[in-house]
Amino acid sequence: MKRIDRILATLQEKCRQSRSLLSVSPNYRKGFSAQEIAASLQLDRTNVSRDLNLLYAQGKVDKIPGKPALFFTRELEPEMDVTVPATVVAEAIAPDPPGRIDAGAFATLIGANGSLHSQVKQAQAAVLYPPHGLHTLLLGETGVGKSMFAEIMYRFAVRTKQLSDKSPFVSFNCADYASNPQLLLGQLFGVVKGAYTGAEKDRSGLIEKANGGILFLDEVHRLPPEGQEMLFYLMDRGFFRRLGETEKQRPANILILAATTENPTCLLHTFFRRIPMVIRIPSLLERPFLERLKLIELFFLQESTRIDIPIRITADALRGFCSYDCPGNIGQLRSDIQLSCAGAFLECIRQDDSELRITLSVAPQHVKNGLFKVKRPKVEVDYFLNQENQDLIISGNTDFPRQNRIPPLAGSFYDLIEQRYQALRLEGLSDDEIYNGASSPAAARVGILVVAHGHSAARAMAEVANHSLGVEYAHAIDVPLDHQPETILIAVEETIRKIDTGKGVLLLVDMGFLLLFGEIITSRTGIPVATAEMVSTPMVLEAVRKAYFGRAELAEVAQAVVNLNPCIIRSGIGKPSDSKRVILTVCLTGEGSGLRLKELLEDCLPELAENGIEVRPVSLIAGTAAPEPLQNIASEKELLAVVGAFNPNLGEIPFFSTESIIAGTGLQRLRLLIHGLPKKITLSPEADVSRQTLLNKMEATLAETMRFINPHLFLKHILTVLARLETHFSLLDNGRLTGFILHAGAILERKIQEDQPVAPFPARRLFLSRYARELDWVSQACSILEKAYSIRFCQDDCCFLLQIIIQEDIPNALHSQQSL
Known part of the structure; x- marks a missing residue:
């Protein structure tokens, strides 16, 4: 032997x-x-x-x-997680009569007979266990293939007749709505009319759509505890209720497959113990070298099929892909291969080659580093890549399992690269100018900035665009999920200041609080910023082509991106309005009740738009002389009026209190002003409004302006807060009452929307030392809202709310601060 x-x-x-x-x-x-x-x-x-x-x-x-x-x-190795008794597994995977079990769905899975052998057996057991299978939790790092594994389990269930071929497979990522638990649960369970603000009609959820099939919940640890309890009830009893339903129960027969990158102990115990099957998918590092090589060959084969061109991978490039650190696992490996193919594709077109050549020069830098960080023994690499350093040639016509073949994709970024290349040739650019980015001497161009959640998503898209078009123009910022919005906003603003050459910047983002950055940065810097959401690689390619080679204006670049992927230019192009007449809505931060008042005025007074009148929220420190920004606006615009809880005392400019707008009398007086009533004419005094009348109208106003909170419940909570505060302070007048309610509502909405940046409170140090006791009262009262909405009021939030209450005392504090 x-x-x-x-x-x-x-x-x-x-x-x-x-x-x-x-x-x-x-x-x-x-x-x-x-x-x-x-x-x-x-x-x-x-x-x-x-x-x-x-x-x-x-x-x-x-x-x-x-x-x-x-x-x-x-x-x-043991084939099952001990969560399920061995006897159950043995019965589920025991040999059956011919034709009973068809493992073809797993046959195409690389590693099914290797590192994933026990996982496949577990999955088959989960699907076949009578009467309707076992609910399953898939564990593994990001990018290991949990979503694909769930889809294969569904195909296996269909092929083995556990499910009909018409049974649904519904996939949902709980992280998509993690910042708004109410919307997340509504997506899953459905809602009834009136369940919350914006629920204007009954709507079914994903559970009803998945009835009779499989529901796959990715990132299930992002599901709030109440959602996990509701799922536990569904799995335990087979019934659920839509959000807002109290009596009717709806039956559902679904198999739940869940996935998480976290330790399962982060899930509720009652939920986790109802999932009998736990399958751990190994990382790429844990899998045998031969399986990694097969994955590399598969991904290159898929790219070859997309572009219908053979791909030649040099031995050194193959060694790099086989050896480099790949923390993003299979998902990152696929992306890096696509990035390399995109970089080589332009050269292939330029040279009119019959094959795509992948060398180390077109691979990302971290792949090149793989040659110097070989973690696997050299004998292992050389054994499979052979000593002769021969290239590997892969063609889309290769005899490969049909399920892994990908048909050519119309509209793929390869098509875009070729279209842009031909278009640039028609514009008269030479190959060198296109490839090297030297179309003409340097000049002002629209800047391109990609910002996306994740460790490498934004950078990968920018690299594809830059490498494909032969320039270094698109900039990228990756947003780790644990970073605060304020930190990211600072980084984005600094980058925009650096890359702006006078023509503005196109901000390409994916989701969440990033959508709001354009307007904020324009207001701070004066740089025009257009924001497009749902960013994709083709969008970045088109933006770079249009901005760098086409030298298009910002609006044209933004429109070209929208045409590729019809998402919304969230905030349009952030630039000062051309309107000469303006109404100011003032509040403490410019981001709270000022924004709510702007929305309310624009909804209630359509004649504002008809007459070209701009409504602009501004920050204001109550009781002080007009701040510099207001003086600047007054010198540049014709101020028609000021609306807010605080009167900035701008001389002859009419002031309308927030309560008068909500009560309706202020709206009537504003209409007269819009339609030509001279500002110097004295308006009749506003009639006093009772507190109860004001509160009744306030609920209607909140219903119009609140997007994520039930206004009726909010008003109930806020009145409890005010009742506690008024045991310490005197009874609030209507002006301070409306200001407090609107600003508190704005704080809640902001925090529910992924905790957007908080405006810093001016003179905070002196304010804290002077009003420590009063701030403690406000903080204790706001704990009612914190418990009700699972948020937390920061120190700046409490300072702003206290300032609304004791606004008459603030001027001295501010003047003292300025004199220090």
């Missing part, structure tokens, strides 16, 4: 003996080091280590990286 065969047999025997201990101890030995095998066979450890690594490369054994590395035989 050859030495390598003796080593394999010894390892198998040790693993078999170790597994026998599983019945009496869960801490059985899972692997053995080269030193242990060498001692058993009385062989040199170096030779044993070399042979074990070769067996690992051949897929005959598996390895746990470490010092020392441990080897074991995968086929002898």
Whole structure:
């Protein structure tokens, strides 16, 4: 018997003996080091280590990286998570009559007979277990393929007749609505009319759409506790209620597949214990080298099929892809291969080549670094890539499993690259000018900035566009999920200041609070910023082409991007209005009740738009002389009126209190002003409005302006807050009452929308020292709102709310601060 065969047999025997201990101890030995095998066979450890690594490369054994590395035989590893009794598994995967089990759905899964063998057996058991299968939780790092594994489980269920071919497979990522639990639960369970603000009609949820099939919940740990409880009830009883339903129960027969990147202990115990099957998908690092090589070949094959051109990968490039650190696992590996193919595609068109050539020069830098960070033994790499350094040629016509073949995609970024290349040639640019980005001397162009959530999403899209078009023009900022909005806003603003050359910047973002940055930055810097959401690689390509080579204006670049992906230019182009007449809505921050008043005026007074009158929210410190921004506006615009809880005392400019607008009398007086009543004519005094009348009208106003909060419940909570505060302060007049309610509502809405940046409170240090006791009263009262909405009021929030209450005392504090 050859030495390598003796080593394999010894390892198998040790693993078999170790597994026998599983019945009496869960801490059985899972692997053995080269030193242990060498001692058993009385062989040199170096030779044993070399042979074990070769067996690992051949897929005959598996390895746990470490010092020392441990080897074991995968086929002898326990096949099930202990969550499900072994007898259940044995019954579910036992041999059945011919034709009963069709594993074809898993046959195309790379590693199904290797590192994923036990996971496949678990999945088959979960699907086939009577009567309707076992709810399953998939564990694994980002990018390991949990979503694909769930889809294969669905196909297996259809092929084995557990589900009909018309049974639905519904996929939902809980992270998409994690910042708004109410909307998230509405998406899942459905809503009834009036369940919350904006629920104007009954609407079914994804559970009803998945009835009779499979519901896949990705990032399930982002589901709030009440949602997990509702899912537990569904899994336990088979019934659920839409949001807002109190009596009617709806039946649903669905198999739930959930996935998470987190430790399952982060889930509610009641929810987690109702999921009997737990399957862990290994990371790319944990999988055998041969499987990684097969994945690389598959992804290059898919790209070759897309563009219908053979792909030649040089030996060094292949070594780089086989060896580099890939923390994003299979998802990152696919993206890096696509990025390399996109970079090589332009050169292929330029040279009119019959094949796409992938060299290290077109690969991302971290792939190149793989040649210097080989974690796998060199013998393993060279064994499969051969010593002759031959190139690997992959063609879309290769005989490969049909399920893995991808048809050419119309509108893919390869099509865009070719279209842009031909268009630039028609514009008279040479190949060198296109490839090197040297179309003409430097001049002002629209800046391009990509900002997206994740560790590399924005950078990857910008790299594809820059590499494909041969320029270094698109800039990118990746937004880690644990970073605060204020931090990201600062970084985005600094980058926009750097890249603006006088023609503005197009901000391409994915979702969330990033959509609001354009307007904020324009107001701070004066730089025109257009914001487009739902960013994709083709959008970035088109933006760079239009801005860099076409030298188009900002509006034209933005429109071209929208035409590719008809998303909304969220805030249009952030630039000062051309309107000469303006009404100011003032509040403490310019972001709270001022914005709500602007929306209310524009909704109630359509004649504002008809007469070209701008409504502009501004920040104001109550009771002080007109701040510099107001003086600037007054010098540039014709101020018609000021609306707000505080009167900035701008001389002859009419002031309308917030309560008068809500009560309706202020709106009538504003209409007279809009239609030509001279500002110098004295308006009749506003009639006093009772508190109850004001509160009744306030609820209607909140219903118009609040997007994420039930106004009736909010008003109930805020009145409890005010009742507590008025035990310390005197009874608030109507002006302060409306200002407090509107600003508190704005704070809540802002925090529900992913905690957007909070405006800093001016003179905070002196304010804190002077009103420490009063701030404590406000903080204690606001705890009612914190408990009701699961948010937290920061110190700046409490300072602004207190300032509304004691506004008459603020001027002295501010003047004292300025004199320090």
